Amino acid sequence: MAVALSPDQELATKAFLDALSESGATCVSRATAIKFLFARKFDVIRAHALWRQHEATRRREGLNKFEPFEDPLKTELDTGKFTILPTRDATGAAIAVFTANKHFPSLTTHQTTLQGVVYQLDVALQSLETQRAGLVFIYDMTDSKYTNFDYELSQKILTLLKGGYPAKLKKVLIVTAPLWFKAPFRILRLFVREKLRERVHTVSAPQLGVHVPRASLPRQLGGQLDPDHAAWLEHCKNCYTNNIQSSKLDGIIDEYVISNHIPAAKPQNGIIEHEVGCDMTSDSAARLCDKSADMHISGDPPYTCDTSPLRHTHGYNGDMKSRHINSGDEDDLDISTRGTWSSGEVSPGLSDEECGGGGGESAGALLARVRAMRRRGLVAEYDEIRARPPHGTFHHAKLPSNLAKNRYTDVLCYDHSRVLLSQTDPDDPTTDYINANYVDGYKQKNAFICTQGPLPKTFGDFWRMVWEQGTLVIVMTTRAVERGRVKCGQYWPLTVGARATYAGYAVTNEAVEQEDDYTVTHLLLTDLRTEQSRRVWHGQYTRWPDYGVPGGGRALPVLRFLQQVRRAQHAARADLGDAWAGHSRGPPIIVHCSAGIGRTGTFLTLDICTMRLSAEGVVDVRGTVERVRAQRAHSIQMPDQYVFCHLAVLEYAVMHGYLESADLSGFDDDTEESE
Structure with missing residues (x-):
């Protein structure tokens, strides 16, 4: 059946098929070409190179029949060691899981295991x-032993997915990697370029939530899903049989009959929208559709004969907007979402690149x-920004057992x-709850x-979050007591050499550095269950009043503090070496004030805007505030803080030569008393 493409894509498809025909590959379906x-x-030269590599891999590994x-x-399929989940991640990517403790190299060949992987991937594709949107590959090493690990097989799977298979590998998540895995993992990382390396993550089960919504993960990985692997295999059988029949009817039988059936399509945002259904061509196939309709998984929609059995379970108010997702280079695991999200909406599918934001203006234009x-x-x-309704729901924060964990009843x-x-x-x-939100930085998700x-x-919950998220830097923009009121608990020991315990975690004060505007404390955090430790840099800015801006509205001390925070994160990330496999800037920085919205949101806005100005020469203060507020409700709490963000960015621009000066004479002349 025909797939609707743009004129340029149609030309690319014809050119690709012509190139294959000239090279002797005549029995290739249009749908396979489109993959x-x-x-x-739709770069014909690169797609042709991928085709050649794909063919060579299939022949070499016996993946044709x-x-x-x-x-x-x-038997290999029935083990369930590899499966495709009936859900997607927040960007729309399919989720594949390889469970290492179910794999026994002595009982199966590489060819059989790879066939099991490709058979299921072909159906998912x-x-x-x-x-x-591509694919997220989870390699679950929980409870696995060295006898379950096959280095050569792992290398073959990674090589196949990164450069020999027509699907975009978005990221690889290695879960609960044992100590003995570290050495071969370092070797594996040498086979890929730096851009890809940044998207190969070794994580604990709790840290998976940074990459994949918990609602999209199976329970053995800390999620909420009970996937039915047998139902998935039935779906694969259904589509496999149907595709062979359809290929015969269409008169085209290429080597990839599993993956060459794409249903009818109609234009959507200039690209493609597929219709639901496998276009069943036999009564037996239709009966399979009826059978699968009775299978429900953890409250999610059932497996169906739909060629897209994977469902979104996470997104903006439960609904993902349509997006056109482009692929990148062979060695680039990431996906760049190109859809447009209207101002203020949260896009859980933003890539690192897009976290920089769109639009923007030069420092001179901002000044004008x-x-x-x-x-x-x-x-x-x-x-105008503050008057908009919230960008999401607060159901978990409002649960009776969680209400007492919120410092303020109106800041959820x-x-x-x-x-x-x-x-x-x-x-x-509800023991998974803490009043905290991920917020994207400049070209860095979360x-x-x-x-x-x-x-x-909540001291114990806080330090559990620091530990589980791998945090190296904590930024505190409040004092514990302000104007006679407690704004924050004393959650770390103040005296050098002191040690305090918080619900299974010990925190030791190793050193304190006192500056005019801020205090730096070097802490040692220890998980008492494992006796593993990690150093944490704690920076407290002490001259920033609640509901306000730094004294006199001067931004220079804050900008200097921001620079120190960046240096601390860079140094701590460098100290991790190969132990960190995530984004090159390191794990999330925890930022808090009292409520975690006013001074906290201002600090984030300054970091994002100044980094973008340095990298691109443009800035978008309003857009940045809107995006931060879409992930942490009510961020930038007061109008003076919004104004301060603009003035601070201008001061930064002067400091770094983007402006010669920033004369704002008359800026306050027509101002009534601010709130």
């Missing part, structure tokens, strides 16, 4: 959404706009971006965690 072109942004209903492949608007105009602009955390802790009580799912000043009853 390879999607995987390489499949007998999925006969042994040894049938029938979905156009998967072609666009600030001069024209003056304080009153900026305050009016802020009031969004459900869609909240940080999930490990569940300490299997009978109480660069920050914004949270409230810890309460005595």
Whole structure:
């Protein structure tokens, strides 16, 4: 059946098929061609190179002929060591899981295992959404032993996915890696370029929530899903049989009959929208559809004969907007989402690159706009932003057992971006709650965690979050007591050499550095269960009043403090060496004030805006504030803080030569008393 493409894509498809025909590959379906072109942004030359590598890999590893209903492949599939989940991650990517403790190298060959992987991937790739959004590969090493590990097989799978298979590998998540795995893992990392290396992550089960919503993960990985592997295999059988029949009817039988059936399509945002259904061509296939319709998984929609059985379970208010997702280079695991999210909406699918934001203006244009608007105009602009309704729900924060964990009853955390802790009580799912949200930084997803000043009853939760998220730097923009009121609990020992214990974690004060505007404390955090330790840099800015801006509105001391925070994060990340496999800037920085919205949101806005100005020469203060507020509700609490962000960015621009000066004479002339 025809797939609707743009004119340029149609030309690329014809050119690709012509190139294959000239090279002797005549029996290739249009749908198969489109898979390879999607995987390489419809670049014909690169898609042809991928095709050649794919063919060579299939021949070399014996992946051309499949007998999925006969042994040894049938037994291999039944083990469930590899499966595709009936859900997607927040960007729309399919989720594949390889469970290491179910693999026994002595009992199966590489060919059989690879056939089991490719057979299922081919079915998953029938979905156009998967072609666009790609694949997240989870390698679960929980409870695995050295006898379960096959280095050569792991290398073959990674090589196949990164450069010999027509799907975009978005990221690889290695879960609960044992100590003995570290050496071969370092070797594996040498085979890929730095850009890909940044997207190969070794994580604990609780840290998986940073990459994949818990609702999309199976329970053995700390999620909420009970996937039915047998139902998935039935779906694979259904589509496998149907595709062979369809290929015969179409008169085209290429080597990849599993993956060459794509249903009818119609234009969507200039690209493609597929219709649901396998276009069943036999009564027996239709009966399989009816059978699968009775299978429900953990409250999610059932497996169906839909070529896209994978479902979103996480997104903006539960609904993902349509996006066109382009592929990158062969060695680039990431996906760049190109969809447009209207101002203020949260896009859980933003890539690292897009976290920089769109639009923007030069420092000179910003100065001209600030001069024209003056304080009153900026305050009016802020009031417009603040008047908008929330960008999400607060269901978890409002649960009775969680209410007491919130410092303020009117400062709650969004459900869609909240940080999930490990569940300490299997009978109480609310033990995963803390009043904290992930917020994207400049070209770094989840660069920050914004949270409230810890309460005595949440000290243990706070340090559990620090440990589980791998945090190396904590930024505190409040004093413990201000104007006679407690703004934050004393959650770390103040005296050098002192040690305090908080619910299974010990915190030792190793050193204190006192500056005019801030205090740096060097802490040692120890997990008492494992006796593993990690050093944490704690920076407390002490001259920033609640509901306000730094004394006299001067930004220089704050900008200097921000520079120190960046240096601390860079140094701590460098000290980790190969132990850190995530983003090159390191794990999330935790930032808090009292409520975790006013001074915290201002600090984040300055970091993002100044980094973008340094990297691109442009800045977008308003857009940055809107994006931060979409992930941490009510960020930038007061109009004076919004104004301060503009003035501080201008001061930064002068300091670094983007402006010769920033004369704002008359800026306050028409200002009434601010709130």
